[in-house]
Amino acid sequence: MLELKDLAVNYGSINALHDVSLTVAKGGIVTLIGANGAGKSTTLRTVSGLLKTRHGSIRYEGEEISHLPAHRIVQRGISQVPEGRMIFANLTVRENLLMGAYLRKDRNKLGHDFDSVFEIFPRLKERAKQVAGTLSGGEQQMLAISRALMSKPRCLMLDEPSLGIAPILVKTIFQKIVEINRSLGITILLVEQNANLALEVSHYGYVLETGRIILHDKCDALRANEKVKSAYLGGH
Amino acid sequence: MSSTEFIQQLINGLSLGAFYALIALGYTMVYGVLRFINFAHGDVFMIGAFCGYYLSPRLLPHFTGWLTPLGPVTVLILTMLICALLGITIEKLAYRPLRSRPKLTVLITAIGVSLFLEYGGQFVFGADPKSFPELMPDRALEGTGALTITTTQLAAFIVTVILLVALTLIVKRTRLGMAMRALSNNPTAAALMGINVDTVISFTFGLGSALAGAAGILFALSYPSIDPLMGLLPGIKAFVAAVLGGIGSIPGAAIGGIILGVVETFVGASAFSTYRDAIAFSLLIVILLVRPAGIFGRVQPEKV
Numbered sequence: 001m002l003e004l005k006d007l008a009v010n011y012g013s014i015n016a017l018h019d020v021s022l023t024v025a026k027g028g029i030v031t032l033i034g035a036n037g038a039g040k041s042t043t044l045r046t047v048s049g050l051l052k053t054r055h056g057s058i059r060y061e062g063e064e065i066s067h068l069p070a071h072r073i074v075q076r077g078i079s080q081v082p083e084g085r086m087i088f089a090n091l092t093v094r095e096n097l098l099m100g101a102y103l104r105k106d107r108n109k110l111g112h113d114f115d116s117v118f119e120i121f122p123r124l125k126e127r128a129k130q131v132a133g134t135l136s137g138g139e140q141q142m143l144a145i146s147r148a149l150m151s152k153p154r155c156l157m158l159d160e161p162s163l164g165i166a167p168i169l170v171k172t173i174f175q176k177i178v179e180i181n182r183s184l185g186i187t188i189l190l191v192e193q194n195a196n197l198a199l200e201v202s203h204y205g206y207v208l209e210t211g212r213i214i215l216h217d218k219c220d221a222l223r224a225n226e227k228v229k230s231a232y233l234g235g236h
Numbered sequence: 237m238s239s240t241e242f243i244q245q246l247i248n249g250l251s252l253g254a255f256y257a258l259i260a261l262g263y264t265m266v267y268g269v270l271r272f273i274n275f276a277h278g279d280v281f282m283i284g285a286f287c288g289y290y291l292s293p294r295l296l297p298h299f300t301g302w303l304t305p306l307g308p309v310t311v312l313i314l315t316m317l318i319c320a321l322l323g324i325t326i327e328k329l330a331y332r333p334l335r336s337r338p339k340l341t342v343l344i345t346a347i348g349v350s351l352f353l354e355y356g357g358q359f360v361f362g363a364d365p366k367s368f369p370e371l372m373p374d375r376a377l378e379g380t381g382a383l384t385i386t387t388t389q390l391a392a393f394i395v396t397v398i399l400l401v402a403l404t405l406i407v408k409r410t411r412l413g414m415a416m417r418a419l420s421n422n423p424t425a426a427a428l429m430g431i432n433v434d435t436v437i438s439f440t441f442g443l444g445s446a447l448a449g450a451a452g453i454l455f456a457l458s459y460p461s462i463d464p465l466m467g468l469l470p471g472i473k474a475f476v477a478a479v480l481g482g483i484g485s486i487p488g489a490a491i492g493g494i495i496l497g498v499v500e501t502f503v504g505a506s507a508f509s510t511y512r513d514a515i516a517f518s519l520l521i522v523i524l525l526v527r528p529a530g531i532f533g534r535v536q537p538e539k540v
Contacts, residue, residue: 048427048428049427070427070428070430070433071433075430079428082428086425087422087425088418088421091414095414098414099414099415099426099429100429103429103430151430
């Protein structure tokens, strides 16, 4: 569904990605793990059209999308939940969700979609009229995910959804991610520093180190891999 | 100062403040989406006054009988459209190519655009002051006792209120208005929502410039001598008003404009009347010392 080939990206004057190739199969959950600064966020930002590629290609549903501006990428059906959530702090929860639906043409169906995200995250319904900046970190993450869902994506990219969230909520968020994948049939590309958790919920994983893919395999195999164990899973 | 005199000065101050508010809104909205001060904004206000000057004699004679009141309204609307187009064009030609450059580059370009409009204006319109035509009969309203309220003051007040209400509705209720708020909140997230950032920025410039154009006409009705440099002082004062209210905040710009207008008028009526123009800048220094974020502004920690 989504295919990155020999992707190279500069971040300022630094080469942030070198020849990154990865494939996200339709209907699956693929995770990209790696240390801080390995280039995980850069990869997602490039797919979303926020960063320009130096060379290489990004193909989505068979079409080249690497030259498209960010708003066209969303239009194609790829939505991103950015690192740090980036909710619109001075808009209400409801307005945040409406912004997620910015490109939707079928505006008469929005009521139904509000219901369906509230079904996944009931807590947001109670807070619909509240200004988003007053939500807790976990609630903001739920809002960021819901907002991304409002554009009806076929492919959802999540950047560090566990970052800055109370440990009890992290588990919930990851369950919801699996639920979104299973019940809504949305393909997921998940970037995570918490490799344990990410490999647990995903089907296939890539390991990124200083801008290069050094390893990729099914998640079960990666969890058994000695190198991954010592470097990313706490070395037990 | 007697109470009648006090109320009279208050009315004068409010009507002056309304002009500042209309101009200040443009500064604050552009700052909201682009984080830079469009110093050419005061000159769009001047162009607005000149639009009124050239449009009125050509349009007003066509509105006779019961259509007469529609004449000034048409002049106002056309002026706002022309100024909106001018604002959008300035952004496209001068600022957009520099979007990824340091803010200082864009700021200096804005000063360049301002000078271009001022001296281009002198070249095209002539440098000497022109007397602005009467768009409507200017007389004092009756039944206000010892107070003097003129028809132009009343009209300017009504138009300002209508524009402020319309702006609030646009920003709060429409899709583009929401996109504007989202963009000013977080540009990256706005792009990730599928918002075409260029369109929203054009829209913002159009909206702000239309308000400045309207302010130009209303201002020229009350102070009917116009020249190509007339935008300089009101422009800078409106900038002070926007900072006073909290740059980036729409209600802040409106309130800041009103406060500045009232304070200035009272100083003008006092023994210190020669310091009238200095008051805006003293106010700026005081705000920057005491509350740099302004009345409605929030301190935004600089991300590193």
